[in-house]
Amino acid sequence: MAREAGVSIKTVSRVLNREAGVHEHTRAQVLAVVERLKYRPKLSARSLAGARSFLIGLLYYDPSAAFVGAAQKGAVVRCREAGYHLVVESIEDHAPDIDAQVDRMVSALRPDGMILTPPLCDNPRVLKALTERGTPVVLISPGEHDAGLMTVRMDDVGAAEEVTRLLIRLGHERIAFIRGPADQAASALRQHGFERAMKAQGLPIDPALVCPGDFTFASGARAARDLLALRERPTAVFASNDDMALGVMAEALRLGLGVPADLSIAGFDDSPGAALVYPPLTTVRQPLEEMARLAVDLLITPGEQEPESADRVMAHRLVVRGSTATRSRGATRAQGAANAMPQP
Amino acid sequence: MAREAGVSIKTVSRVLNREAGVHEHTRAQVLAVVERLKYRPKLSARSLAGARSFLIGLLYYDPSAAFVGAAQKGAVVRCREAGYHLVVESIEDHAPDIDAQVDRMVSALRPDGMILTPPLCDNPRVLKALTERGTPVVLISPGEHDAGLMTVRMDDVGAAEEVTRLLIRLGHERIAFIRGPADQAASALRQHGFERAMKAQGLPIDPALVCPGDFTFASGARAARDLLALRERPTAVFASNDDMALGVMAEALRLGLGVPADLSIAGFDDSPGAALVYPPLTTVRQPLEEMARLAVDLLITPGEQEPESADRVMAHRLVVRGSTATRSRGATRAQGAANAMPQP
DNA sequence: CTGAAAGCGCTTACAG
DNA sequence: CTGAAAGCGCTTACAG
Numbered sequence: 001m002a003r004e005a006g007v008s009i010k011t012v013s014r015v016l017n018r019e020a021g022v023h024e025h026t027r028a029q030v031l032a033v034v035e036r037l038k039y040r041p042k043l044s045a046r047s048l049a050g051a052r053s054f055l056i057g058l059l060y061y062d063p064s065a066a067f068v069g070a071a072q073k074g075a076v077v078r079c080r081e082a083g084y085h086l087v088v089e090s091i092e093d094h095a096p097d098i099d100a101q102v103d104r105m106v107s108a109l110r111p112d113g114m115i116l117t118p119p120l121c122d123n124p125r126v127l128k129a130l131t132e133r134g135t136p137v138v139l140i141s142p143g144e145h146d147a148g149l150m151t152v153r154m155d156d157v158g159a160a161e162e163v164t165r166l167l168i169r170l171g172h173e174r175i176a177f178i179r180g181p182a183d184q185a186a187s188a189l190r191q192h193g194f195e196r197a198m199k200a201q202g203l204p205i206d207p208a209l210v211c212p213g214d215f216t217f218a219s220g221a222r223a224a225r226d227l228l229a230l231r232e233r234p235t236a237v238f239a240s241n242d243d244m245a246l247g248v249m250a251e252a253l254r255l256g257l258g259v260p261a262d263l264s265i266a267g268f269d270d271s272p273g274a275a276l277v278y279p280p281l282t283t284v285r286q287p288l289e290e291m292a293r294l295a296v297d298l299l300i301t302p303g304e305q306e307p308e309s310a311d312r313v314m315a316h317r318l319v320v321r322g323s324t325a326t327r328s329r330g331a332t333r334a335q336g337a338a339n340a341m342p343q344p
Numbered sequence: 345m346a347r348e349a350g351v352s353i354k355t356v357s358r359v360l361n362r363e364a365g366v367h368e369h370t371r372a373q374v375l376a377v378v379e380r381l382k383y384r385p386k387l388s389a390r391s392l393a394g395a396r397s398f399l400i401g402l403l404y405y406d407p408s409a410a411f412v413g414a415a416q417k418g419a420v421v422r423c424r425e426a427g428y429h430l431v432v433e434s435i436e437d438h439a440p441d442i443d444a445q446v447d448r449m450v451s452a453l454r455p456d457g458m459i460l461t462p463p464l465c466d467n468p469r470v471l472k473a474l475t476e477r478g479t480p481v482v483l484i485s486p487g488e489h490d491a492g493l494m495t496v497r498m499d500d501v502g503a504a505e506e507v508t509r510l511l512i513r514l515g516h517e518r519i520a521f522i523r524g525p526a527d528q529a530a531s532a533l534r535q536h537g538f539e540r541a542m543k544a545q546g547l548p549i550d551p552a553l554v555c556p557g558d559f560t561f562a563s564g565a566r567a568a569r570d571l572l573a574l575r576e577r578p579t580a581v582f583a584s585n586d587d588m589a590l591g592v593m594a595e596a597l598r599l600g601l602g603v604p605a606d607l608s609i610a611g612f613d614d615s616p617g618a619a620l621v622y623p624p625l626t627t628v629r630q631p632l633e634e635m636a637r638l639a640v641d642l643l644i645t646p647g648e649q650e651p652e653s654a655d656r657v658m659a660h661r662l663v664v665r666g667s668t669a670t671r672s673r674g675a676t677r678a679q680g681a682a683n684a685m686p687q688p
Numbered sequence: 689c690t691g692a693a694a695g696c697g698c699t700t701a702c703a704g
Numbered sequence: 705c706t707g708a709a710a711g712c713g714c715t716t717a718c719a720g
Contacts, residue, residue, distance in 0.1 A: 013715065022690085038447065040447075044389075044392040044714090049715040062417060072432065110387065273621075278598055
């Protein structure tokens, strides 16, 4: 106890919790002793006695690893600053007892709030389990921002439009689009942005150039295989996430096509790999770190004066790199290139 | 309280903690009520009263993101299974007050153990701060396994030898090696493995072919720029991690060289990006998930009968992919290729 | 501005 | 095999 060393009793608590109404002299004295004794209040005791646990949970479903990594980075830093700790939990999106799993976790841990990443933020059972226990929740990039839940997201539609407009500006007209999985909210939003930009520029949307995908490298490669086998090939591909874009690139290079000479490729996310391939990938930088940072803020906001709901939209950024270029003359008709030798 | 519903009092505690000496009948009854009331003991109360916090900390320094991601995956899963929770904390390896930061974190959280990843596991100040507080620690792939600390690692030397032998077997003789940063233990180990394999096969180690690097993409690209400008170029490059290998690949492709036709490239780690590039990267799969899983096990082992020290070596695997191939005839002398057109 | 009491919800010895 | 008591180390009202 810092009490003996100091002079006061649980004024220490007041000082450490930065409560108002402590004499400056006393405060300084207490702080000095705390420093000398390296006294740190125990989280479990504070948590048990008080209303807060100083724990924030980050709930994710693994596959979207790069996405989670970036979000975690932002959340961890903000938690540190605020004297909180970040607890990470992974959970299978399709587990039959997913609500029980969530409930078990939350009721034992009693975090002051939970941050949900896609696709969990669109899972009604997870949401229900959480709200039933009264746990504050922030959804990152959810599909629908309903139920008065707090959400933080970016403008997927607008960003997809920007990517598409970039390709059009580079002279591309036959632009393929690779979709994300149907159960992920971002998929529809990004496709919408693509279509809107195409229509706005008066370009037709060829159904043969809109391929299914599931945000994996393999699905991108598969889509590329189909697209590049078409009689009239696209000159540009907009994959709605980076992993798929990398799949397209790998497949194109494997077939001996030049990127971006014969095919421009754009992705979405600015995942770690995007800058590590050759040519580096044109993509959209999701402000994931900032989003997670804000999510923590919304959860630990001292007063409860914060409206139980909020919908913050963070700024994204188009990152133009080497995988996109102006359409080369007659590229559309250069069917033979697929069989060309990769080396002279 | 499940007490009213059941019949007993804090026998509930015994049942929930799986202590021996409870009548089968009572146990079943308690369990039933627990299930019905969805009763979950509060972590903070258990932690305050008992000796365990059910919290495991994962301490990392960000840059090694892929490494951390894999380790975290394994740790999170094992924690769940065991009813523990994983708290993640990032910390700057070169912060002047790093020990104070660690101390602050640990003394508030009181985790039952901490898992340290490189390079933190080789930071004496971090180690000292932790052991002073009496926090059990497991080091993942540390440089020196001293001080009776528990360690989990792989055979870096052996794995690097395997990679080198693979390249030699493919007919390569002029093999370049790109080192990791000096303060990271794995750097020296991997270089040692490379040199040992070269010597074992009676191949000379040309100092001009051993380049500095710091485990980043940029340093790999830089090394490649130097290597490919040599009069007598290497026909294969062994970069001691994947990020650098990807840098080498990007630079080689940029110069119009064929990979693996003109240059074979191998990495180390099997990071997420390794399989997403074209050609996919030959590398070594670090058993990070299993290592982290075991680290958690060592930390939560119920009895204290576990020796305070342990040094477990996990099996790795050489992953041969498309970036390595047999040396093409006369590749060493094909200096002109760098200026060749990438496309016919 | 500061202190004494009660209590958060469990586990740890200790009795029966 | 099971219970009653004490206490873990803080915070929350409540007095002064």
